[in-house]
Each structure stands twice: as structure tokens, then as C-alpha cells.
Amino acid sequence: MEKKSIISKITEAGLKKTKYRVNIIDLLEKSNTLLSAQDIHTQLIKNKTKVNLSTVYRTLDKLTENGIINKVDIEQEKQSLYEYNRDEHHHFLICKNCNKIETIYNCPLHDYEQEIMKDSGFYITGHKIEFYGYCKECQKSLNISSL
Amino acid sequence: MEKKSIISKITEAGLKKTKYRVNIIDLLEKSNTLLSAQDIHTQLIKNKTKVNLSTVYRTLDKLTENGIINKVDIEQEKQSLYEYNRDEHHHFLICKNCNKIETIYNCPLHDYEQEIMKDSGFYITGHKIEFYGYCKECQKSLNISSL
């Protein structure tokens, strides 16, 4: 993503443009994996951007509040993870062996939610699914026959 | 559940029968809500069973490892919660207003999992769903029209 549109993301949210916000959005937008606050901190330091870990946390909070990024809490991960928000509903496939996290973009729950609402009276506004299992590579190395 | 069958649960798992294990299983089996380690500790103290919090944690770990209870991590809850394992596949409805957690017992994901496995090559062994929204009572108090 160009720097311009990163900056407009920030200002449109009513936030001040700071180098950390720009850098962190950029990092997340470019990353093809979920990143923890620590990961991001390490990356920034590596890129010669000295920054305090607590600033990273505060930045991530602000960006999450404003819908620019998503905070993702995965069951067995101790650290919260973050991703750039591309406004695409998705869920994660979590490998129990190598801990790799894959993303899937279709979701079958819409009809089912209607059904639950009718049956239970609970008004559903969102959901989260995590699938656990073994990725292609680990199936081979662990000798798991998938189908 | 009678005390006898609690004890056989413990011994069948190859664990020593201790008063804490018996009491904690009993508590969870009787509870109609999920309980945290703290909740359980408080309950035991209230029932005149002096016990250390770290023992509660160790007991819950052991019982979880042996499939007698389930550990449940809910997104915004800081503490892990525990429930007696009734071997019924289920998911939770989490009220964003009062934080009450309801349980639902049917699940539409089986067919969908087959599809994902075929499409992605990822071998799925389990999943977790959380639904967020508003329970019946909170819909009234917050004036949310559900349908």
C-alpha cells in the first residue's frame, strides 16, 4: 500500500500521523502472517526505528479501536496477534503441530445464525471460528492420512 | 453425580483420589455456569475446604489432561474457564452486554469441514466457535429489536 493511503487511513480516523503508526500499519499490511506486539517491536528495531514496546501496544490498541487493524486472540497463543483489516470475513486454520495459521475466506454460518436466533432468542452480531488440525506439510512429516 | 462415580472417574484416569479432585469435579458437575480457577478456589474456601490456589490450578490441569473437564478460553475473558466434560459437542453464545454465556448443542460445521479439507488440504480435527451478540434479557434492557 502506498504511504499516502496509509496516512489517510490514520487521519480519517482522527488520529495524529506519527512515524510509528505509519510504520506499524505498513508492516501489518505487508505481512502475510499474523504478528504479535513483540514481533512488531522486533521488526521496527531491526528497521532502525527505535521504539518502546509500550508504545507499540498503545499504537496497536488505537489502530484496533479505529478498525484499521484487527486483534486476533488464538486459543493457545499467549500473545495477542494482529493483522491488517482488509474487511473480508475470514477464519483461521491452526496447525496443532507447527502452529502455522492459515486463513479461509468463505464461511457457512450465516444461515445457521438465523436458525439459532429463531430458536434461542439470542441476537447474534458476530462470531469467531477456529479450526484445529494439521497442515499439508505436517500431515506428511507426521504420517497422517487425511482422506 | 454420586460420589462413587466421581471417584471412579478419577481412578480410571490413573490419578490418585484426593479430596480436592473429588470436590472440584463435584463443583463443576453441579455448576450450570463456567467457572474460573478463582471461582472454584473461592467456592472451596466457602465450603470450609482450605486449599491453595496453585493446587486448584494443578488439579484443573490434571483433570483437563485426562478429559474429565474442559478448559474453555473465551476471547475477552482474562481467566480461563472450566466446565465438566459431558461429551456433548457444543458452542457458546456470549452476551456482549452482561457477559452471560449460553450453550448450544447443535453444530452445522461437519459438512463444511469436509469441504475445507478437500479444498485446502488441511486436515481438520476439531473446531471452536464463539457467537457474540445480546441475550434475550439484554435485548430488552438495551432496546435492541432482534428480528
Next chain:
DNA sequence: CATGCAAATGCAAACCGTTTGCATTCATAT
């Protein structure tokens, strides 16, 4: 019933990801 051994427990301290209070610096509206 006595005994030995591994497992379970209590206690205090550590752990670790995250948050917070406060003084300083910075972004931006005027």
C-alpha cells in the same frame, strides 16, 4: 498394619504479556 515411594500439596517467588503513571516530546490547529 507398617512402610516406602511417587505423586500431590502449600507456600512464596517467579513469570510474562500487558498496562499504567508521569514527565517529556511531538503533531497540528490557530
Next chain:
DNA sequence: ATATGAATGCAAACGGTTTGCATTTGCATG
């Protein structure tokens, strides 16, 4: 150019959970 509130750095606190170690307990065995 400047004033003002927001953002940052730093160190310390927080809080749920884990751990090391000395002591106690459950239970298999004789």
C-alpha cells in the same frame, strides 16, 4: 510561531498462571 492536547519513553505495577522446593499424602507392597 506558538499553544495545547495527544503521543511517547521509561520504569514500575498488574494479574493470571506457573514453578521450585520442602512437606504431606495416597496407595501399592510386604
